[in-house]
Amino acid sequence: xxxxxxxxxxxxxxxxxxxxxxxxxxxxxxxxxxxxxxxxxxxxxxxxxxxxxxxxxxxxxxxxxxxxxxxxxxxxxxxxxxxxxxxx
Amino acid sequence: xxxxxxxxxxxxxxxxxxxxxxxxxxxxxxxxxxxxxxxxxxxxxxxxxxxxxxxxxxxxxxxxxxxxxxxxxxxxxxxxxxxxxxxxxxxxxxxxxxxxxxxxxxxxxxxxxxxxxxxxxxxxxxxxxxxxxxxxxxxxxxxxxxxxxxxxxxxxxxxxxxxxxxxxxxxxxxxxxxxxxxxxxxxxxxxxxxxxxxxxxxxxxxxxxxxxxxxxxxxxxxxxxxxxxxxxxxxxxxxxxxxxxxxxxxxxxxxxxxxxxxxxxxxxxxxxxxxxxxxxxxxxxxxxxxxxxxxxxxxxxxxxxxxxxxxx
Numbered sequence: 001x002x003x004x005x006x007x008x009x010x011x012x013x014x015x016x017x018x019x020x021x022x023x024x025x026x027x028x029x030x031x032x033x034x035x036x037x038x039x040x041x042x043x044x045x046x047x048x049x050x051x052x053x054x055x056x057x058x059x060x061x062x063x064x065x066x067x068x069x070x071x072x073x074x075x076x077x078x079x080x081x082x083x084x085x086x087x088x
Numbered sequence: 089x090x091x092x093x094x095x096x097x098x099x100x101x102x103x104x105x106x107x108x109x110x111x112x113x114x115x116x117x118x119x120x121x122x123x124x125x126x127x128x129x130x131x132x133x134x135x136x137x138x139x140x141x142x143x144x145x146x147x148x149x150x151x152x153x154x155x156x157x158x159x160x161x162x163x164x165x166x167x168x169x170x171x172x173x174x175x176x177x178x179x180x181x182x183x184x185x186x187x188x189x190x191x192x193x194x195x196x197x198x199x200x201x202x203x204x205x206x207x208x209x210x211x212x213x214x215x216x217x218x219x220x221x222x223x224x225x226x227x228x229x230x231x232x233x234x235x236x237x238x239x240x241x242x243x244x245x246x247x248x249x250x251x252x253x254x255x256x257x258x259x260x261x262x263x264x265x266x267x268x269x270x271x272x273x274x275x276x277x278x279x280x281x282x283x284x285x286x287x288x289x290x291x292x293x294x295x296x297x298x299x300x301x302x303x304x305x306x307x308x309x310x311x312x313x314x315x316x317x318x319x320x321x322x323x324x325x326x327x328x329x330x331x332x333x334x335x336x337x338x339x340x341x342x343x344x345x346x347x348x349x350x351x352x353x354x355x356x357x358x359x360x361x362x363x364x365x366x367x368x369x370x371x372x373x374x375x376x377x378x379x380x381x382x383x384x385x386x387x388x389x390x391x392x393x394x395x396x397x398x399x400x
Binding site for chain 1: 119149175214
């Protein structure tokens with residue numbers, strides 16, 4: 001899967017904010033903030049990635065065990081799918 | 089209908105306004121300095137000959153863009169094009185719920201029908217819309233009907249009754265248009281949310297800010313005028329910084345400095361026991377008596393009326 005193109009990740013102060021820049025505003029009229037790990041995964045999703053690839057990258061970057069990373073990635077991807085921010 | 093005093097194609101007015109390219113350049117610099125929200129307002133923003141160039145140039149920058157318009161220039165084609173670069177929110181001002189009242193305020197025949205057509209065209213495109221009104225003596229009798237009109241369109245509605253003097257200092261009829269302080273406060277009390285907020289503020293023993301500038305102006309917000317001057321807020325023409333000449337960052341620093349070094353509240357306001365009920369700010373003082381600090385008698389009356397209701 002990969003992220004949809006019409007969202008821009010902006011760093012404003014300490015916040016990572018996803019701003020819809022296309023017609024997605026019509027379906028998702030909201031501001032989404034990402035924590036540090038969410039912003040990291042979002043950047044990786046610029047290219048096609050599997051959940052396993054994301055979990056490995058997360059585990060290495062943030063020094064968490066791979067089992068925990070898999071759970072975190074699944075939860076994150078579930079939220080992204082529910083809000084229509086990624087495409088398979 | 090703010091452009092009523094200038095014809096839409098007034099060449100002198102157009103010449104004094106920034107070009108689309110200049111607005112986009114300022115937008116980019118503002119984003120580089122952390123701007124997230126941007127309000128396009130006027131006058132009437134759709135009168136700018138480069139309106140779509142501006143909208144389409146700003147959207148990809150990752151700005152949450154809000155558009156204030158009177159809606160009268162929004163045809164089906166205009167709405168379709170706006171929907172290609174949809175703002176985060178659009179707000180249209182209603183001046184009445186009937187043609188007679190609406191056009192008594194705007195003085196433009198046909199403007200009521202144009203406004204309704206604009207609302208319908210935006211909703212057809214599923215654009216996020218809010219309707220609002222500025223309550224005056226002319227339209228207060230239609231407040232409930234305006235609320236119903238908004239609900240019939242399925243959109244939220246808000247009303248505001250604090251009418252200020254003209255920003256350019258020219259004579260105005262504002263004192264004839266305003267509701268009396270008593271009328272304002274009685275009307276406000278019919279809104280359960282406002283009434284509850286005042287009751288809770290009294291129960292909490294809330295104190296007003298000691299700061300003269302107690303809002304976000306000059307702290308996280310600024311205004312850029314049509315001719316490109318950066319000011320504290322839309323009602324205060326200071327410090328007239330020139331971001332296109334000195335850069336956005338330096339202009340923003342001038343604005344912050346103006347607020348940081350502003351004079352304190354007048355001793356009269358500091359000692360006033362009704363101050364927690366008072367909406368006075370430096371902009372109100374400036375528009376009503378040409379200072380940044382002194383009391384505004386109309387707002388003093390409002391504060392007294394609020395006290396009578398919420399802390400008798």
